[in-house]
Amino acid sequence: MKGIAGALRFQASIPGFRTGRALVLAAAALSALIAGGCRSFDVAAPIGSKAAGRLSLVPRAREARREGERLERRGVDTSVDHYYEAAVHAAAAFTAATASGPFGGEDLDAVRDLYNDCLGDCLRAAQRFGRLDATPSLFVNTPQGSRSVPIRRLGFVWKPDDFGRLVDPCEVARNPSAHAPGDFPGLGAGVAFERPNSGAEGPEEFLPEVAVFNATAILRPDLDAWYGETPARAPTDVLEFHDPLRTPSVAFGPASPAPLRANLGLATARARQIQEARGPYALAGFARPELLLDKADIRMLEPYQPGKAPILLVHGLLDDPFLFNDMVIALQRTPGFLDRHQLWVFRYPTGVTFLRSASILRKQIERISETFAPTAADPAVSGLTLVGYSMGGLLCRLQVSRSGDAIWDAASTRPLESLSMPEEARRTIRDLFFFEPSPRVDRVIFLATPHDGASRAIAGASWLATRIVQRPADTRRIVEEIDRENPGALRPALRSLPSSVDSLAAYSPLLPVIRRLPYDPRVSLHTIAGTGLHPPDRGRGDLVVPLSSAHVEEAASEHHVRATHSNIYYQPETIDEVRRILGFPTP
Template sequence: MISLPCSFAAQPAATIREPAKSQKERCAAADGYLSDSCEYWQAANRMRTDCSHLTVEAYYAAAEAAWNAIWSAPESPAVVEDATNAYGDALVGLLQTAREQGRLQPDGLWIGSRYRPIRIPIVLKGLPISASTIESIEPFQPPKDKRLSRRHYRPGFGLPVTIRVKPGPEGTIRGDFDPPRLSLVATAVLRFQVPGNEKPIRKFVGPLTRERAPAVLDLVEPLSVSGVHIGVAHPPVAADLSMPMLDMLEGMPKSGLEGFIMPFEGGVTEPRLEFLQPHVKGRIPVVFIHGLASDEGTWFDLINDLRACPFFQRYYEPWVYHYPTGASFLPASAILRQSLRRIVKELDPDGEEKQLQNLVLIGHSMGGLHAKLQVVASGNHLWNAMATVPFDTVRMPRSVRAKIEPSLFFEPVTNIKRVVFIATPHQGSSLASLALGKIASLTVERPPELTAIHDQLVAENPGVLRPEFEEALPTTIQLLAPNSPLLEALYHLRPPCWVTIHNVIGVAHHTLRGERTDCVVSESSARHPGAISELDVKATHTGVHHKLTTIAEIERILRL
């Protein structure tokens, strides 16, 4: 169970019906409200089948009656439980029908007649956005996705919903780094005035006869708001922490295979760093980097579990890096470096937010190599692994030099303080050298622009590139071969003293030589020198970052 800090109370009304003095009378009044709620809810269901415009008003009346039941006998656990269930059923129908009819808008919930609509205002509580940035409120459950193996749900008062956030203006941090669909967790609570002396028929059509909005629709961040106060009753707020993750997965194009075969072809294969929630000052970003023939969706299982941890929610926020995995290995790393530096500079131009000076990178498989390239100084080592003469002596246009130099010559990103390698092939994978790896390498379409640059360099500088690089640009499969000179050069680069390293190694099976392996990366290849911790996980290569053991290790590391 998640420990939550605060709650919010119902606001008193001008006209109040004094509750009955005896508990028996209070419970009898509550039973009457519960009976009304059930009657209104059943009528609303029939009206919904007939697509009636008044369906919303019927569900509204059912929710109000259930709320009034709790107010009448808040000290009765049985009443609170029954009324919470009735309120939840009514709220599901109300918000779903209102969404279908276009009456649930970012500016409010619209009830009443078509000729005299009344707006129920929306109030945000604990959410890191303003109402003006809401694109839509989604009360429907997203479809299941096999990439999410666990669901984090807490029963309670209200209806878990997803808030979709509008894209930011182009050229801004939000516009450039928000994902295609940014979804936030929230719980909707329709907060009514306390019961008044109204006849049932007037309660049903009350929205048509009142001059001011009779309720408020609260959108609550369920990790920062614990419960609702209705009199002395404090029912906990319902929460579905996995709902926004599923909603984002539904709107996320699957690009793992496309990014492997056709890297840098635009659209879904373009490299980009993405926020999975708006940045909140005081939280440390954790950047997740996927591996070969994969995409950022592979991390959602782990992030879903971390988000259910109050410690992670309080101190950290997840970012993901998406990139094409088939080729352009060094350019993709350069784009990540540029993105990290730009974000930190724009979010904290004066360097006052210490959390942005303590970024954490977590890389799976080849993503770990990208993570390492963010925290090392290249010197001349990468270029010397590819060429036989100094870079400055190579003939090339100035524009070409400016394009390729950031990929080969760079300094570490100084605000990264911790890196976690998960099943990372620091010394390559033998699969890359086998027939299967060679066939896979043949399927990769090399980026036309980089291919043209390569061909121009070879034509104008014969013999400058080493034989492995002269014929064609290497694919990432070729890069991951144990005898790759570029991979060997990267292996010998060491992170600076301010970067802490951790290893997570898959050891599900054994090679023919008896060495433990995850079926892709051997134990010795996955081990990086200088790590302060190392964990062996009985898992295959594609499953190691989904294991609960790994997730617990990530949480442990983040608590250091």
């Protein structure tokens, strides 16, 4: 790193620095830092260049930081400059510490964390006061004058223009779907960026309205210019943003590369916050699914990457894709995973019958495949793996099964072509009840999926659902019209237009029919099932789905996890089994 010599010269310039007394003072300063944490400090005068010989680096960083805090509370934009100065001093302290070893262990971590916090404060304030444009530069005032610190972006699959508004971690609420640590310690300030969707057709259709992705900031100050003995010159500092998914460590100073901080839960938490600000999607999608049917779609977590086989995660009843937070982070951190795969999710309102949700998913799989590989130019698109949790597993099952006339025969006493109905209604019925296996899917992982329905405990929920869920008006009209024009043609199973909860109950007449549908023999099937509070070899189910209901005779593997239905999807053992199925070793 540029400036090691400058930092060491500054270190040596402090009288008695290498004496035992100086080490005691340095240790005391660090102890105060650790004890102080992130709380505010008393107001202090700004740090000037003449103080260089009087203060050690850590106290200088702390003093500049608390001056930045004071100014930011007053709404003064020069707080950015003081935070920046604090980050420079902390960077010099970290560089000097790793070069000569005056600190070690927890003390070195404290200096690193001070650097991270000062830089994070600087970026937050710069965003607030309009000093940061993530595409070209960060504008700051230094002792050598005003300057624009250039920005470099390293390792991202996102384009430079995708770096929009910077997300400050302090403004993001805790993600209730996060059950495992998502912020991994290391060097750098963990931030995220928002990327609004342009609304254009094509690839933009499969990115969120506002995509959020993680980044780790590293400031590389020109320490020779900041602390050198030669006449002052403008420092050639550089601000870097690294992709924490693809950059495990960074070179910084004379020591071995330092682990890069990875706040991988931040982007997901912010994305969920954006969704919830528009209303509770999971609840609304259950109670009033008609309002959200047009928003049922596949979403890519990152821009499409040719040659990487997609993993598509499908949530269950009364849920949304954020359910998979822990699994997503764990898979992304698996060595080699991002070299071979890309992650997609399917979001849908769960109040409608799963036959309709499965039909939407079928069309979405074909649409995204045609968008990115219209002539099979990218065979990875036809190597799709589906991971379906609970009811989501039934949606996945219907992507790799052949319906024939079986499902329609369970709903009607007469062939479809013999019934009187508008052609548009006939097309809708065909989409719901008649389908072939998708040629795009190679593998399905069933996670706590009720192939034979849920336990009797769901009967109460079914009764409640019939009073809460508002059936979509379009399908209700079709059913009423068919029943009116063709008396006696519809069996009760279709005439009552069952909700998703009705369809999941063990008494559902559709489930035995779907259970008997033939699978595409080329598709690899795998089952992960819960055994509740009992050991895997003695459990009977996950308290909602019996083991017999989760079992798939055609599955290549079946793994039992000591977990309930409500927590199996984030258990480390579950995620390890998903890794194994995908061909990765467990950590």
